[in-house]
Amino acid sequence: MKNFEFKNPTKILFGKGQIEKIKSEIPADAKVLMLYGGGSIKKNGIYEQVNTALANHEVVEFGGIPANPEYAVLMKALKVIKEEKITYLLAVGGGSVIDGTKFLSAAALYKGDEPWDILTNNIPTLKGMPFGTVLTLPATGSEMNSGAVITRKETKEKLAMGGVGLFPVFSVLDPQVIRSIPHRQLANGIADAFTHVLEQYLTYPAEAYLQDRFAESILQTLIEVAPKLLEDPSDHAAASNFMWSCTMALNGLIQQGVPSDWAVHAMGHELTALYGIDHARTLAVIAPSHYKFNLESKKEKLAQYGERIWNITEGSTKEKAMAAIERTETFFNKLGIDTKLSQYTNDYNGTAELISKRFTERGWLGLGEHQNLKPKDVETIVKMAY
């Protein structure tokens, strides 16, 4: 096990009817900016619940934060924060709204001229404007971590940011919100959380037995609840275990003391930036090819994953590893998620070269847990995913 430092101060309010508690979590004298997305919260009753809870708070609203939170839109929200002298942010939404809120938390207190620098210059946010979240779409884990990914359309860029100052003060996780999530988004959430675990688990053995088993626990739970959830999103047991699994998949716990990969995300982000493919689906496209390409360095963990998660008992380590990759692809397919780029766009020729070129231009030294994947390797992996 590697050395690590771990602290996660976010307070979780989990369960039915917890939204009303935000009234005592947000200081009474705060001036709140409530941020949300396309307005689905106005149809499923969450908007009303939040407003009822905050009846005695001063609240300004900012809706319309798009999936893959867009810099230009967020800059408009930043203007509202400054003009209205906002002191507290409340994200009501999924990963995109929460990530956008994290950017605003950082940008609101940023001293520089151009907030985009936070992303391009990897400036960690040590202190941000305090914010809470009401999660409406489990998937990204953003509700209990300090990271965010922001998109800039004009440059077709999708970049990460973070820092100890960007943990939500609190997050409300009410599994009842899941009832009104469209089937497609639920499938995406499952695939997203599942891949988050894989990125932190499918590397090389690091004698972190407990972390491995925690990672496997999340995978097993997602596999167990996925069919129930897609069949009936109002199944409380399935919904609550799905929701908590998504949070635990990326709240820092399972990555302590182990190497992590994140190359699937790095490549996947490019597919979203280039073609607008749903984030989770880009991961399902890239993951199988990535694991096949890196079979040699990942075979021990892939085989362990195959044995413990998919009950693969036959064959050599490599054969078990290959079988595990196949089972993963089948799992995504059963969620209704295609795993080849050509199933999403006819215009895929040249994608591998383009992504490889972008990685080269950004000066990335290497991807993956060994940081040895070069742009040329990225090109090969993306081609394998056509």
Place this chain on the structure above:
Amino acid sequence: MKNFEFKNPTKILFGKGQIEKIKSEIPADAKVLMLYGGGSIKKNGIYEQVNTALANHEVVEFGGIPANPEYAVLMKALKVIKEEKITYLLAVGGGSVIDGTKFLSAAALYKGDEPWDILTNNIPTLKGMPFGTVLTLPATGSEMNSGAVITRKETKEKLAMGGVGLFPVFSVLDPQVIRSIPHRQLANGIADAFTHVLEQYLTYPAEAYLQDRFAESILQTLIEVAPKLLEDPSDHAAASNFMWSCTMALNGLIQQGVPSDWAVHAMGHELTALYGIDHARTLAVIAPSHYKFNLESKKEKLAQYGERIWNITEGSTKEKAMAAIERTETFFNKLGIDTKLSQYTNDYNGTAELISKRFTERGWLGLGEHQNLKPKDVETIVKMAY
């Protein structure tokens, strides 16, 4: 899954050589009271490492906190805190030193006349004097939770306390400390952590699939590392997984959204208070009888535990449950821990009645996850453990 609120703000510094980092975790202008136990830290180099790290801090020392931290001793430390105008506490030790430090953290800011009232009147500590810990004996999980158990010799009482103000600000977990822990204490630590998980897991099914799997992960890891650790405490993989498992067993994570029992601890505490038997060993004495007595209400979870942890595949639910209890007792025995009260004292006659009487006098309404175990049941369980 039940509703829950979860927040654990303790910062963990895990790994080799992390002790030196305490110098930047404790404010430079703090006046520190360093608390420790019987002085083993002076033999294994930890005392020196802590002092080196705090060379530029103002530090006062208080040694001699006994196992089962004793009120009278702690009151002497409280006097030092007040006289020396201490502003920060540092526990260097195992669960007893850390629990004693938590009492002091609470008592130092307590407004009442008699700090013992914090325990007898169940007064939660919302704000305590800040403290950090350097863990030297993994077992209790006290390094990452807000609870403590304090003993008072004159009344033969052992009572619990806690509150959101009693989380350590930071805890250093360096698995290298395990090398110098005596075999007996290591076995105790394994049994203690194992039983902590059982108390939160062996209740009734609550559709908390992820929490169940996390609990099982800790049990599996402890079972995996126990023989390696007892064979060679300098085995870094075994030591680090043991240490992290002990912390995760009682940092609040696995108890979220599920019922918990804690009757084994309630009865075990009495055996320590009456006979001075090591805490962990009292748990190993009580647990098998407790699970047998409550077989009917616990059989589903006992059978799940048997299937997933001990690979018991044959028999009815009840038969699997009984087999699982037997495997648990064997596990304790293999650690070198006796599981019958008569193996610890010849003077056990009347113990069951005495404990039952004490529970009655304290007016406890009922123990266990259903809060339906009466003093009469306690009497039966303790007798079964003779």
